[in-house]
Amino acid sequence: MDNDKRESIIGELKRAYAGELETVQNYLANSVDLDGVRAEEIKKSLAADIQEELGHANMLAKRIKVLGGRVPGSMELPREQSYMQPPEDSTDLITVIKGVIAAEDSAIEGYERIIKLCDQIDPVTQDLAVTLLGDEQEHRRAFVGYLTEFERKQS
Numbered sequence: 001m002d003n004d005k006r007e008s009i010i011g012e013l014k015r016a017y018a019g020e021l022e023t024v025q026n027y028l029a030n031s032v033d034l035d036g037v038r039a040e041e042i043k044k045s046l047a048a049d050i051q052e053e054l055g056h057a058n059m060l061a062k063r064i065k066v067l068g069g070r071v072p073g074s075m076e077l078p079r080e081q082s083y084m085q086p087p088e089d090s091t092d093l094i095t096v097i098k099g100v101i102a103a104e105d106s107a108i109e110g111y112e113r114i115i116k117l118c119d120q121i122d123p124v125t126q127d128l129a130v131t132l133l134g135d136e137q138e139h140r141r142a143f144v145g146y147l148t149e150f151e152r153k154q155s
Contacts, residue, residue: 001121009117009125010069013060016110016132018077020057023103024050026084030099035090038153042093042146046100049139056132063128080106094154097147104140108133 001009031046061071084099111133118126 005117005121006067009114009122010064010067012110012114012117013064013067013125014069014072015078016107016114016129017057017060017064018072019080019103019107019110020053020060021077022079022081023053023084023107024057026081026086026099026103027053029086030084030096033086033090034093034096036093038150039091039093042096045142045146046096052135052139056135059128059132063125067122067125094147094150097143097150100143101140101147104136104143107136108140111136 027046027050031043031050034043064071081099081103083102084096087095089095111129114129115126115133118129
């Protein structure tokens with residue numbers, strides 16, 4: 001693999017790594033901050049997903065290192081998830097659910113970029129991205145289900 005391709009792949013892996021860690025922060029905040037009886041299922045789901053997202057970050061970090069990159073520290077990580085901030089109203093479950101869906105959409109797009117970038121060049125990284133893509137699609141599907149249920153109850 002030529003150096004430019006390797007650097008492009010590492011760059012996308014670092015972006016995904018930053019996104020996974022930001023998701024962990026926001027899932028943690030929302031899993032603690034939400035209030036109300038109806039919030040319990042969402043809080044449990046977010047808390048369970050924290051470990052999976054942290055596992056994703058760990059796998060990405062290892063792959064960055066294997067490819068010869070340096071795993072970025074906290075001061076080097078961009079933050080983009082304005083849609084995942086805990087809402088002012090701690091009972092506003094729909095805002096949190098929509099934020100999770102947006103975060104999953106972003107992760108899915110990132111893994112799809114990595115898959116395309118690695119095609120015919122880096123099958124190991126591509127395989128990792130395919131696995132993580134599947135996990136993110138599952139998370140998204142679960143929260144789309146929550147959104148459907150909560151929107152029906154509001155009608």
